[in-house]
Amino acid sequence: MSTNRTPRRRAGLALAAALTAVAAFTAPVSQAAPATVQKPSPGAPGLGDPMFPLDGNGGYAIDRYYLDFDWQAPKTPFGATTTIKAHATQALSRFNLDFGGNTLHSVTVNGAPATTSRSGDELTVTPKSPLAKGSSFTVKVAYTADPTQTRHRDDAIEDYGWIPTPDGTVVYPQPNGARLIFPGSDHPSQRAPITFRITTPGDRTAVANGRLVSRTERPDGRVRWTYDSEQPLSTQLVQLAVGKFTVVESEGPGGLPLRDVVPDALVEPTAAYRSLTPDHLQWLQERLGPYPFDRYGILVGDTDLGVALETQTLSLVPKADLLGTKVDAERNMVHELTHQWFGDSVALKSWSDLWVSEGHARFYDRLYSEQHGGENFEALMKAAYKAHDQWRRDYGAPAEPTEPNLFKRMRYDGSALVLYALREQVGDATFQKIERAWVSGFKGRTAGTQDFIDLASKVAGQDLEGFLRPWLYGAKTPPMPGHPDWVVDPAT
Numbered sequence: 001m002s003t004n005r006t007p008r009r010r011a012g013l014a015l016a017a018a019l020t021a022v023a024a025f026t027a028p029v030s031q032a033a034p035a036t037v038q039k040p041s042p043g044a045p046g047l048g049d050p051m052f053p054l055d056g057n058g059g060y061a062i063d064r065y066y067l068d069f070d071w072q073a074p075k076t077p078f079g080a081t082t083t084i085k086a087h088a089t090q091a092l093s094r095f096n097l098d099f100g101g102n103t104l105h106s107v108t109v110n111g112a113p114a115t116t117s118r119s120g121d122e123l124t125v126t127p128k129s130p131l132a133k134g135s136s137f138t139v140k141v142a143y144t145a146d147p148t149q150t151r152h153r154d155d156a157i158e159d160y161g162w163i164p165t166p167d168g169t170v171v172y173p174q175p176n177g178a179r180l181i182f183p184g185s186d187h188p189s190q191r192a193p194i195t196f197r198i199t200t201p202g203d204r205t206a207v208a209n210g211r212l213v214s215r216t217e218r219p220d221g222r223v224r225w226t227y228d229s230e231q232p233l234s235t236q237l238v239q240l241a242v243g244k245f246t247v248v249e250s251e252g253p254g255g256l257p258l259r260d261v262v263p264d265a266l267v268e269p270t271a272a273y274r275s276l277t278p279d280h281l282q283w284l285q286e287r288l289g290p291y292p293f294d295r296y297g298i299l300v301g302d303t304d305l306g307v308a309l310e311t312q313t314l315s316l317v318p319k320a321d322l323l324g325t326k327v328d329a330e331r332n333m334v335h336e337l338t339h340q341w342f343g344d345s346v347a348l349k350s351w352s353d354l355w356v357s358e359g360h361a362r363f364y365d366r367l368y369s370e371q372h373g374g375e376n377f378e379a380l381m382k383a384a385y386k387a388h389d390q391w392r393r394d395y396g397a398p399a400e401p402t403e404p405n406l407f408k409r410m411r412y413d414g415s416a417l418v419l420y421a422l423r424e425q426v427g428d429a430t431f432q433k434i435e436r437a438w439v440s441g442f443k444g445r446t447a448g449t450q451d452f453i454d455l456a457s458k459v460a461g462q463d464l465e466g467f468l469r470p471w472l473y474g475a476k477t478p479p480m481p482g483h484p485d486w487v488v489d490p491a492t
């Protein structure tokens, strides 16, 4: 955490201070800096998230990423450059990027070589000259990317980072694996648009979040693919994939462009389930209002990955999810699609707010499933209620996860149960109003647990603080409104 004691960084600071002094000395008297000009100081190495305090960075905000990948072959290192356009929110002597693994070659700030040091996942960059508060700047990081880097969690996530496939790669950045792919501000509250420029051999297709801007064949036979994310996104929701893909284009409700990205051999076997996306969109839009982005689609992962991921506008769904039963396939597809509203369009303020996005995704995937041949929704909620004290003890209350228990069942079934309780408390009509107010009011923004409590109270016209707080933070599960006969098993 306190990584600012290396001699190199001290040298950087001293240099920055010296340069400031020189600048002040040589400025003509009439242009002397006003007294309010801030003295440059280091940007914070992290945002202080309760679970991942060093994730994200302080002192600046990112306006856009440009990711250049010169992709070569599966599991093969390749040349990469990340260019970040940012603006300083304080006078900066130095700042940090989240970056893990890979081989760093050089960093420039506004074209001038910068001093760097690395410690854990923190890359500290000391520009040649300090950056004034409010000033725009450009950081360019050149590195060799290692597309075999993964990390592991002992919860629902399992392996994350780069996920190799037989003929290419997909990525699974959640929760904080984007730093293995590119340097940046790797926290869900930090959103910026991304331009992807991926060069591949001529027999591969590259895809990424958002819109294909251009596909250019080069004289050497390689192809350059440019994508624009269109909307800003959190790093944990980045998708970029390379493989022998067929891009299957169609239309959803209202002419929404749909594009599924499917390994060639899986196009036909997954076609029937993939064709259900328009129905899922229709069903969710009836409940939540308009789909929040300009396009959608499924990237079929040719991997043994156990879980799907709501990568923005292009959900990663492992092939096994689309080769089993219809009920299972639809439940998974609706889950990831629901996240486009909850977690993607309305982003997490902190990791403690994960219950909002996973709770909603689970709530709607089960509700849909019940109406389409799956299990009874109320029976599932009753079972979750029974286990809730045990989950509180093992995994923390819904809005009080601990780092190792972040993606455990409490954030899924246990948090869907909180929404079920809210619906029982305020009635279905008011609950739907709360849901719509949330996704429309916070569209394209970040929001947290307190925002949800405040909004629910406002829409319902009653103070729900006293109702929701014990559900979200208490050690004991409160009584379920409307179900006095429901019982909680004691935690053991």
Ligand SMILES: [Zn+2]
Pocket (backbone or CB within 6 Å): 335, 339, 357, 358, 361
């Ligand atoms: Zn989910």
